[in-house]
Amino acid sequence: MIAPVANGVLATDAANRCAPGLPESFCHQHEVTGCVGGNGLFCFDWAADNFDRYVGPFFRHLEIVAISVVAGFAIALALAVLSHRHRALVPPVLGATGVLYTIPSVAFFFLLLPITGFGLATAVIPLSAYTLQIIYRNTLVGLANVPPDAKDAGLGMGMSENQLMWRVELPLAAPEVIAGLRIATVSTVAIATLAFLAGAGGLGQPLYEQLGFKTNIIIVGVLTIAMALFLDLIVVLAQRFITPWRRARPG
Amino acid sequence: MILLANVFDSFVGAFDFILHSREAVTGGAQVGGPAYIWPFARTQLEVSAVALGGALAVALPIGLVLGHLGKGEYFAVGFGNAGRAVPEIAVVFLFAALAGIGLVNVAIALGILGLPPILTNTFVAMRQVDRTAVDAAEGVGMRPWEVILRVELPLAAPTIMAGIRTAAINIFATATIASFVGLSTLGDLITGRNVYGDDGVVAGAIVIALLAAAIEVALAGVQWLVTPRGVKLQRATRSA
Amino acid sequence: MRGLRVRAAFMLLVAAVLAVTIAACGGGDDTTTDTSASGDTDTSDNLIASNSDNAKTTITVGSKNFTEEYILGEIYAQGLEAAGYKVDTKLNLGSETIAKKAIEDGQISGYPEYTSTALGSFFTVPADQIPANAEEAYSQAKSKLAGEGLVAYPPTPFADSNAVGTLTSTADELGLTDISDLEGQSEDLVLAGSPECRERIDCLVGLEKNYGLQFKKFTPVDIGLRYTVLDKGDADLSIVFTSDAQLANSDKYTILTDDKELIPSGNVIFIASKKVADEAGPDFGDTIEKVQGNLTLPVIQELNARVDIDKEKPADVAQQYLQESGYIK
DSSP states (O other): OOOBOGGGOBHHHHSOOOOTTOOGGGOOOOOSSSTTTTTOSOOHHHHHHHTHHHHHHHHHHHHHHHHHHHHHHHHHHHHHHHHHHOGGGHHHHHHHHHHHHHSOHHHHHHHHHHHHOSSHHHHHHHHHHHHHHHHHHHHHHHHHTSOHHHHHHHHHTTOOHHHIIIIIIHHHHHHHHHHHHHHHHHHHHHHGGGGGGGTOOSTHHHHHHTTTOHHHHHHHHHHHHHHHHHHHHHHHHHHHHHOTTSOOOOO | OHHHHHHHHHHHHHHHHHHSEEEOTTSSSEEESHHHHHHHHHHHHHHHHHHHHHHHHHHHHHHHHHHHHTOOHHHHHHHHHHHHHSOHHHHHHHHHHHHOSSHHHHHHHHHHHHHHHHHHHHHHHHHTSOHHHHHHHHHTTOOHHHIIIIIIHHHHHHHHHHHHHHHHHHHHHHGGGGGGBTOOOTHHHHHOHHHHHHHHHHHHHHHHHHHHHHHHHHHHHHHHHHSOHHHHHHHHHSOO | OHHHHHHHHHHHHHHHHHHHHHHHTTTOOOOSOOOOOOOOOOGGGGOOOOOGGGGGOEEEEEEESSHHHHHHHHHHHHHHHHTTOEEEEEEEEOSHHHHHHHHHTTSOSEEEEEHHHIIIIISOOOGGGSOSSHHHHHHHHHHHHHTTTEEEOOOOSOEEOEEEEEEHHHHHHHTOSBGGGGTTTGGGOEEEEOGGGGGOTTTHHHHHHTSOOOOSEEEEBOGGGTTHHHHTTSOSEEEEETTOHHHHHOSSEEEEBOTTOOSOOEEEEEEEEHHHHHHHOHHHHHHHHHHTTTOOHHHHHHHHHHHHTSOOOHHHHHHHHHHHTTSOO
16 A cells, blocks of 8 residues: 655655556665755755766856857947937937837847847847946046046147047046946846847756756856946946046945 | 838838738737737836846835935946946846746846946936025924935936836846746747737837837826925026 | 945855855756666666767757757757757747757758647647547648758657646535536636637636636636645646646646646647757657657656756756767767
8 A cells, every 4th residue: 555645745756656558677775755855955975976067068158158249348438428429419329229229129039030040149139238227328428527627738738639538537537437337237147147048058048957946046157147247347447447546436 | 212102111011010910920819919019018117127126125215214314335336337348138137047938037027227327327316416405404303214205316316217217128138038938028029020020020029119119109208297396497407 | 435345245255155155056067867677677888879970060949948858958968968069059939930940041950839729829720620540640741841941750659748837625526527527617717828829729718618618716826836836825726737746746636637638739849940950960750769768657647746846957967868878878
């Protein structure tokens, strides 16, 4: 007689039972009531044994974020420098970056699918586009806040417009620019968990492969947040390096 | 050139999917057309609205009170920053794994995503309210809740609305993947390439983008409406 | 400043936790299992011989995005590797249309597909016209695929199909043995399935049309949750697969018999680009047919169990299968 055990699981469920007709050599133990089989909140042993599953996706995720943020930063910075000089550019660029930001990432990936197919590009393009608005806006504000005295001093020293921009204005605008860069970086790390939908991999891939397994979800969540904090720290350190005369401002 | 033609084709096909009904790729069922697509869109809008409402109910009061008191800046601003780092689908899946699937659970998971922008923006907006207005109000004997509701809130409203807009778009965007956990949202179209074809997938993406834009515009309109006339004038007279 | 310090401290904590876990996992990669003394004779005969000629060919094996496909992909990939090929894997192709396109674009050499899916999705053969006989289905699929420059290898012993699954307790309570038994009761029952199930004739559409069933609600869920929804009571019925581990290992779940023979079952066939297959030489097809030889229904259910219940890695499980079958050392 089969004796039921806790929560309706039959005694034979917990013990080793293999499919009828399975050759003996193939029959393994399957613990349906253990932490892993029973989907406990966090299975430390499993996490330790299987941590290497996340290494590849982790670095892939990092790659996706790095490319997206660097590309977005370069484009947004260039646009902001241009717009600072030619104010007429501001409304259209703000509008365009705003529109890009409004398109939900999932939709954006699949809109690009016919054009760029499955892969890295389909993930990187939308992720870069998302960083544009915040970096562009922040850079504009930063440049606008540069004290006129500093510019006068530079001009007085005989600097050209370009030199003025790169040696005086941008460094002084650095805090705002970096603030925007930090927000963009952290957001990109989180959104990139969806990159697997575009076929680009990243931490979303192992998440999706076992999307009901709590331990898996928690590991991916922790790794993503850790990566975001780590990159944020790097950017903050970079700022202190670039602008040693300023103290790092809180978020 | 061929690439452009292919792309054009895909989008033409997608719009055809949105506008006209057609047979599923695997045969035997009719898919496509506005009547078919609307229920998916409606579910996504519904769960987003519920989630946003919940997030507002929780985050707005906290932000108002903390902002009025000037306390807890580290928490309020830090919460906003930390919230940006949280991967949305992990939250949705974790909730589903813990509490099961369905509208309420997904709405709660999505609502959590809406908390940071609303809380942070509300707090910051309240802190940025002109202190002279607050002093004047306290000077005429208004009680704290009156000050909050009748003086600070209207002045803080535009920035608060900006936070609500961010939250709304985030929630709506993430609601797409609710298809994995029991809700029939537009994500069904996007993940259903086998039955909807490439046309259906791109159609889903287009509809999501258009609805997100509509929400953004609508909430921007609300933001404009709640901006006190004085503040609008003030903004207009400042240089860009 | 304070924010920076707190942040840095947290980072160190996370780094410490990561370091400890990585250290803890050292030496844990034991992929061979302690099987009982194998009763299978002549396993040495089955060893795949490595042919150095094959080293010049790179094969990319793809698979769709669920457990059984991951395992199959790994089995073929590791088998081909043992035969001396250079092998890559791309085990994340979302659906058969993407997979087929990937072959045509040259991104993958081939992937495992089900005959029923190939006929139903690629060639829109209506579900009720897909042959129930495995060999017939295979030859139909093979000739149609050949018309597209794709080669299909002979089928696996096991067949897989959709099935209407439920908790055994529910089946007992409602007296359900066949799908037809749902008549008159289905209006009170919630059915869960993948989003695309809603529009498939071998799924919800067929249940509605061929069986005349109306359900209280259709809940779309990712297939990874097909048993969870039954466990949690979020659904009364769920679309499952006949080769699922959960059906073999316990009496907790039951599938209802498809008495009107609506749902076609499909054996797995490896589909590859003819060009790659020709370039790869005879060992390609021979290896493929060899490694799948032991994939009977109980065996694939066992392999599914190792991944779905024990959460082992598909690659490890594939390796175990190949070793336990004597195909590799």
